[in-house]
Amino acid sequence: MKQRQLDALEQWLNERNPNQPEFTQAVRELYADITPLLEDEPAYQDASVLQCLTEADRCIEFRVCWEDDDGKIQVNRGYRVQFCGALGPYKGGIRFHPSVNQSILKFLAFEQTFKNALTGLHLGGGKGGSDFNPRGRSDREIMRFCQAFMNELYRHIGQHTDVPAGDINVGSREIGYLFGQYRRLANVFAGSLTGKDIEFGGSQVRLEATGYGLIYFLREMLSASDTCIDNKRIAISGAGNVALHAALKAIECGASVVTLSNSDGTLHDSNGIKADAIKQILKSKQRPDLEKIAKDTQADWHSDKKPWQFDCDIALPCASQNELDESDAQNLVDNGCSWLAEGANMPCTEKAIAVLNESRVANAPGKASNAGGVAVSGLEMSQNANFASLPFEELDERLQAIMKDIHNQCVKHQQTQENGWVNYRQGANVAAFKRVAAALIAQGIG
Numbered sequence: 001m002k003q004r005q006l007d008a009l010e011q012w013l014n015e016r017n018p019n020q021p022e023f024t025q026a027v028r029e030l031y032a033d034i035t036p037l038l039e040d041e042p043a044y045q046d047a048s049v050l051q052c053l054t055e056a057d058r059c060i061e062f063r064v065c066w067e068d069d070d071g072k073i074q075v076n077r078g079y080r081v082q083f084c085g086a087l088g089p090y091k092g093g094i095r096f097h098p099s100v101n102q103s104i105l106k107f108l109a110f111e112q113t114f115k116n117a118l119t120g121l122h123l124g125g126g127k128g129g130s131d132f133n134p135r136g137r138s139d140r141e142i143m144r145f146c147q148a149f150m151n152e153l154y155r156h157i158g159q160h161t162d163v164p165a166g167d168i169n170v171g172s173r174e175i176g177y178l179f180g181q182y183r184r185l186a187n188v189f190a191g192s193l194t195g196k197d198i199e200f201g202g203s204q205v206r207l208e209a210t211g212y213g214l215i216y217f218l219r220e221m222l223s224a225s226d227t228c229i230d231n232k233r234i235a236i237s238g239a240g241n242v243a244l245h246a247a248l249k250a251i252e253c254g255a256s257v258v259t260l261s262n263s264d265g266t267l268h269d270s271n272g273i274k275a276d277a278i279k280q281i282l283k284s285k286q287r288p289d290l291e292k293i294a295k296d297t298q299a300d301w302h303s304d305k306k307p308w309q310f311d312c313d314i315a316l317p318c319a320s321q322n323e324l325d326e327s328d329a330q331n332l333v334d335n336g337c338s339w340l341a342e343g344a345n346m347p348c349t350e351k352a353i354a355v356l357n358e359s360r361v362a363n364a365p366g367k368a369s370n371a372g373g374v375a376v377s378g379l380e381m382s383q384n385a386n387f388a389s390l391p392f393e394e395l396d397e398r399l400q401a402i403m404k405d406i407h408n409q410c411v412k413h414q415q416t417q418e419n420g421w422v423n424y425r426q427g428a429n430v431a432a433f434k435r436v437a438a439a440l441i442a443q444g445i446g
């Protein structure tokens with residue numbers, strides 16, 4: 001019965017979303033964990049909640065025309081997917097990357113809906129972006145692109161409607177340009193974007209929040225396995241906001257970070273990458289030259305390897321979707337890795353997850369373990385609404401409490417605890433789905 005229901009749902013999903021592999025992948029992962037609840041909760045079936053939650057409230061697609069430094073007009077495509085507004089204003093980042101398309105943004109907005117539910121805050125789920133490639137573009141070109149992007153986006157967002165933030169290639173510089181253009185066009189100074197500079201309404205801890213939150217979540221996972229982070233070897237992928245702040249917090253907590261990476265290759269140091277080298281990357285604001293850092297710090301550089309090919313106790317994929325496949329997962333298992341927590345959104349393929357689960361590697365989905373960023377964004381929104389600025393320590397404590405609570409929700413809602421192994425994916429899906437579904441049903445069909 002359950003298998004038939006699941007097959008029917010998947011068929012329905014695939015027919016409605018042809019050529020959207022990332023989106024259907026993210027939905028399949030949720031369906032598998034939620035279908036077993038349907039028999040016990042007739043209200044979910046009566047209201048077709050799973051189907052409702054698989055269809056975005058709306059997908060906005062628009063043209064972005066801007067002038068490059070040579071006076072040539074460039075044309076890109078912009079998007080905002082407002083997936084589900086049942087728990088609060090749509091909330092989620094903006095990504096600038098040539099790979100951006102509707103499938104990727106729908107998967108990200110779908111995941112965001114459930115991630116935001118886990119934070120316990122009043123946040124709906126959304127995501128946006130463009131196929132614009134910022135690599136090699138001047139600062140002025142970035143500014144003109146951000147302004148052109150906001151020329152259309154501004155009419156769809158606002159502090160009570162939809163509050164974007166950063167994601168891949170959108171950091172505090174881009175948020176500054178986007179915010180400035182929003183303020184000029186809408187003629188309001190309001191918290192309509194998060195991740196702003198502290199000087200104009202940004203929050204302490206937002207910059208660090210996703211990476212720090214990931215480590216706070218990991219500490220809870222380790223504690224659930226009766227161990228701690230001290231002296232653990234951690235392989236991290238990526239060398240951006242999430243990867244670097246996770247690396248710094250891990251080192252501060254006593255762990256050894258053995259890898260960082262980018263699309264050119266992997267920096268590996270079996271003695272642990274030094275915190276000073278990571279701080280230098282963060283300070284420089286340029287795309288890091290990991291190969292040069294390897295030379296300067298007597299570490300190794302591998303242009304042909306991924307972080308998952310090195311010995312580690314813990315893996316933290318912090319770069320991009322589907323960056324860790326079945327053979328990477330098998331390498332991790334063979335090399336002694338016992339814990340994995342996703343800093344990126346959906347970095348593990350379905351087959352990789354199957355390998356991790358079969359080998360009883362504790363593995364946490366991004367919607368739980370990387371929720372720290374959006375959680376502090378939620379706190380930025382409430383500070384903006386009150387014209388308040390809370391101190392770093394207070395917000396860091398709130399972040400730790402939220403990550404601990406998300407961990408506890410995962411443990412509580414998973415159904416297959418076995419020899420202490422926690423099915424974090426199932427726990428996160430069930431806990432988040434219950435909250436969003438209850439809000440949808442209570443607000444009536446529509």
Ligand SMILES: NC(=O)C1=CN([C@@H]2O[C@H](COP(=O)(O)OP(=O)(O)OC[C@H]3O[C@@H](n4cnc5c(N)ncnc54)[C@H](O)[C@@H]3O)[C@@H](O)[C@H]2O)C=CC1
Pocket residue numbers: 166167168169170210237238239240241242243261262263264318319320321323343344345370371373374
């Ligand atoms: N910034 C945030 O607050 C949050 C970000 N995330 C997710 O974390 C991931 C990283 O985002 P950020 O650090 O913000 O972006 P970023 O733009 O600061 O850094 C991305 C990093 O990943 C690397 N990268 C990209 N594709 C890669 C590939 N195929 N192989 C190896 N490295 C690759 C880039 O070189 C860069 O170092 C994304 O999946 C994002 O959706 C999740 C939650 C919140």
Ligand SMILES: O=C(O)CCC(=O)C(=O)O
Pocket residue numbers: 091092093094112115163164165166167194345370371373374375377
């Ligand atoms: O802070 C936010 O609103 C967005 C964070 C985000 O994009 C994510 O959690 O993937």
